[in-house]
Amino acid sequence: MYTCSDLKKGLKLMIDGEPHVIAGFDFTKPGKGQALYKCKLRNMITGALFDRTYRSGESFEPAPLEERDMQYLYQDETGYVFMDNKSFEQISLTEETLGDDRYFLVDNMEVKILMFGDMGIGITLPNFVTLRVTMAEPWVKGDTAAGNNKPATVETGYNLQVPSFVDEGILIQIDTRTGEYVTRVKE
Amino acid sequence: MTDPNWGLLKKKHRLNERARMMLTIRAFFVENGFLEVDTPYRIPCNAPEAHIDPVTSSDQVLHTSPELCMKRLLAAGYERIFQLCHCWRADERGTRHLSEFTMLEWYRSHADYTDLMDDCEQLLRALCPVRTLSYQGTSISLHEPFERLQLAEAFKRYAPMTFAEAIAKECFDEIYTQHIEPNLGQQRPTFITHFPAEMAALARLCPEDPDYAERFELYIAGMELANAFSELNDPLEQRQRFVAEQALREQMGKAPSFLPEPFLQELEHLPPSAGIALGIDRLIMILTDSATIDEVVAFTPEML
Numbered sequence: 051m052y053t054c055s056d057l058k059k060g061l062k063l064m065i066d067g068e069p070h071v072i073a074g075f076d077f078t079k080p081g082k083g084q085a086l087y088k089c090k091l092r093n094m095i096t097g098a099l100f101d102r103t104y105r106s107g108e109s110f111e112p113a114p115l116e117e118r119d120m121q122y123l124y125q126d127e128t129g130y131v132f133m134d135n136k137s138f139e140q141i142s143l144t145e146e147t148l149g150d151d152r153y154f155l156v157d158n159m160e161v162k163i164l165m166f167g168d169m170g171i172g173i174t175l176p177n178f179v180t181l182r183v184t185m186a187e188p189w190v191k192g193d194t195a196a197g198n199n200k201p202a203t204v205e206t207g208y209n210l211q212v213p214s215f216v217d218e219g220i221l222i223q224i225d226t227r228t229g230e231y232v233t234r235v236k237e
Numbered sequence: 238m239t240d241p242n243w244g245l246l247k248k249k250h251r252l253n254e255r256a257r258m259m260l261t262i263r264a265f266f267v268e269n270g271f272l273e274v275d276t277p278y279r280i281p282c283n284a285p286e287a288h289i290d291p292v293t294s295s296d297q298v299l300h301t302s303p304e305l306c307m308k309r310l311l312a313a314g315y316e317r318i319f320q321l322c323h324c325w326r327a328d329e330r331g332t333r334h335l336s337e338f339t340m341l342e343w344y345r346s347h348a349d350y351t352d353l354m355d356d357c358e359q360l361l362r363a364l365c366p367v368r369t370l371s372y373q374g375t376s377i378s379l380h381e382p383f384e385r386l387q388l389a390e391a392f393k394r395y396a397p398m399t400f401a402e403a404i405a406k407e408c409f410d411e412i413y414t415q416h417i418e419p420n421l422g423q424q425r426p427t428f429i430t431h432f433p434a435e436m437a438a439l440a441r442l443c444p445e446d447p448d449y450a451e452r453f454e455l456y457i458a459g460m461e462l463a464n465a466f467s468e469l470n471d472p473l474e475q476r477q478r479f480v481a482e483q484a485l486r487e488q489m490g491k492a493p494s495f496l497p498e499p500f501l502q503e504l505e506h507l508p509p510s511a512g513i514a515l516g517i518d519r520l521i522m523i524l525t526d527s528a529t530i531d532e533v534v535a536f537t538p539e540m541l
Contacts (some may be wrong), residue, residue, distance in 0.1 A: 055328050077331030079238055080418065080463055082436060083410040084288045084419070085329070142510060199247060213243055235241045 053108040054087050060227075062113040062164070062172075067195070069094040069113035094164075094171040097146050117174065122155045122169040130165055131153065132170070141170045153208035154179045154226045175226040178215050180235050181205055186218045247350060248316070251525045251533055258364055258521060259321065262341060269356075270362045271317040271343060276306035278323065282494045283484045287485040289496075290327040292336070298494075299325040302514055303342055304439070305500045308468065311346050312506040319343035321517065332529045333460060337516035340418060346510040349467040350451045353513045354428055357455055357463065358383055361426065364524055372523050373456040378425045383455075385515070386421075387431040395420045421456035428517035438478050457523050465513035472504040 052063065059075045074090030094113070120132040120141075128142040130152060141163065143154060147170070154175050154232060155161075164172035186196045186202035199211040204222070212231045221235040246447040263273065283301045291298035300306075302319050309319055324340045324509035345352055360380050362368060392400040394418040403409045421427040430453045434442050437450035438471050469475050479496050487493060521533040531537050 063248060075331075077329060077334050078414050079329060079334065080286070080410050081288065081414045081461060082288065082438070083413070086414055105410075141320075199307070213247070231243060232245060 052112060054085070054104055054106045056110075057087050057089060057104070059108050060117055062090075064113050065091065065093075066113040069115060069171065071172065073099065085224070093164065094147075095169070096103075113166070115171070116165045118165055120163045121160055122157065122159045122161060124157070132161065135160075143170050143173065147171060148173060150229060151175055151210070151226065152163055153204075153206040154224065155183075155206070156181070176221050177226060179226055179231065180223050182221055183212070183216060183218055186212065186216055189214055189217060245535060248250075248532065248535060251521070251527060252535060254525050255521045256526060259517075261364055262321065262360070265360055266343060269317070269320045270454065272315060274307065274310060274315075274318045274320050275322070276300075276303045276310075276320065278417060279414075280305070283495055284439060284497060284500075285479050285482040285486060285494055287482055289490070290491065292325040293329050300309065301326050301418040302340060304512065304514070305497050306512075307342060307344055308507060308512070309500055309503050309510070311344050311510050311512075312503045313467075316346045317344070331539065332531075333519060335518060335530055335534065336442075338365075338530075341515045342512065344468075344512040347530045348511045349509065350453055350465050350511045353465045353511050354383065354385075354453065356435050356513070357428075357465075357515075363456075364520075370457070370523060372526055374530060375423055375458055377422065377458060381425055383426040383428055384422075384424075385428045385430055388429055388433075389431065391417050391421070391429060417457040418456065422458055422460070427456045429456065437466055438482055439469055439475070440533060441469045443453055451511075460519055460523065461514035461516075462519055462523070463513055468510045468512055470504055470507035470509065472501050475504055476501055 052061065057075060059072055059073060063072070065068050067180045070091045072089050072093055073092045073128045078086045078088060085106050089102050089104065090101055092100060119135045121135060122134055123131045123140070125131070129144045130148060130149050131142050133139055133140045151173050156179060159176070162174040163170050164174065174205070181204040183202050184205050187200050200213040200214050201209060201211040202216060203209050210224065210229060210231055212222065216234060221237060223232040223235050224230065225232050260486060270471055278295050278300055280300050281297055283291050283298060284305060289301050291301050302324055304320055307318060320342050322340055325337050327336065329336050343356065365379055370377040370379065388402045392398070392403065396403065396412050398412065403412045420430065431449045432452045434448055434450050437452040440450035440452040443449045443451055453465050454461055455463040476496070483493065493539065518530050518533050521527070522530060525533060527533050
């Protein structure tokens, strides 16, 4: 069983017999009051989103999910197709199921697919992915202020903030858990 | 192979601002005749509170607030003192919470909680001389006196039930955080006043109406920044309230802590006084228009 202090973004719980993932989380505590745990929950089967606030002392049943090692193959009209490394069985996940994670998929990437029975309902990516910058404002000469950001787009269509010294065409590393820029990668 | 840590470097502007604000705060208090003090972080016990848990350190605990030592200084005859220090509260982490955070506390003897309201107004204006704050798209004016709103009135204005109903249904904290807090301090900062006596373990009761404690909380842009009160200085009543908080903690299955005896013994010498605790990280969030507490500290626990 989980307690309130285990709650965090990405944790999977059983609620009313169905698996749910915490899509958004915040801890709040009014003045001298008790701790409250605000969760935005997504039903992993229906995709429905809703808010729920828990108090310390409550407990939660972990969702009985099996993780299977798979490889990302391609995208087609059914969605994003993955293949089980052992059985070679193929399954397809929809755009809604993947959310922003779809931007971090690279051909042949090894991922873990979360299974609820024989239904694929989620994905665990490697923590870091390397992608090429396809669009970024040019670096303004003289802009040497440390910590300056600018918008950029990577090959998968994902938009993010990068340091001003990141040029179009280079490879960057992105943290798939936060979606944020980490560092440039030398080729 | 890789670049320097960008996550740290991109905070440089806010960390510069933070350092500048800390200097302004120190200058403000020194100019107003306050003595800066530095009390131990590691202590035998904190003031027992039902919903605040200390972090243990060897056979002692880290302070959850420097209040006990600071009030002992007041009782010894120091009249105006302030402290900027780190405090620790176990298992508190959110967009506005860090388990290790920075606190500003100041105390005035021969004063009450309304004097601290004046201090808050002047301190904010010293930190923001243009007297208009912009936080996440909302403009907040520091020109006028801050709003003073009684807790029960805030319920009438913003909540789907009255204060008494929320207490009876045991959902005060939920209603307060969900319906009331987000509305507070939006046009100008708000002081919430008239907390019931049972919601203020170390506060003096209003002489004209002992159902209420002389306590206020300061809100800006929906964020609780500070908690203040006229200090209780009756050692017997203070002991009873500590014992009651301890009993609550035991009911919740929390580890028992002993009572801060030197504090209780010296409390009889405490002149009429008022004290306030203000969360510095949140203040810096407001002043630098930062959405999360992570943006105003160099390192979050997750980065260590």
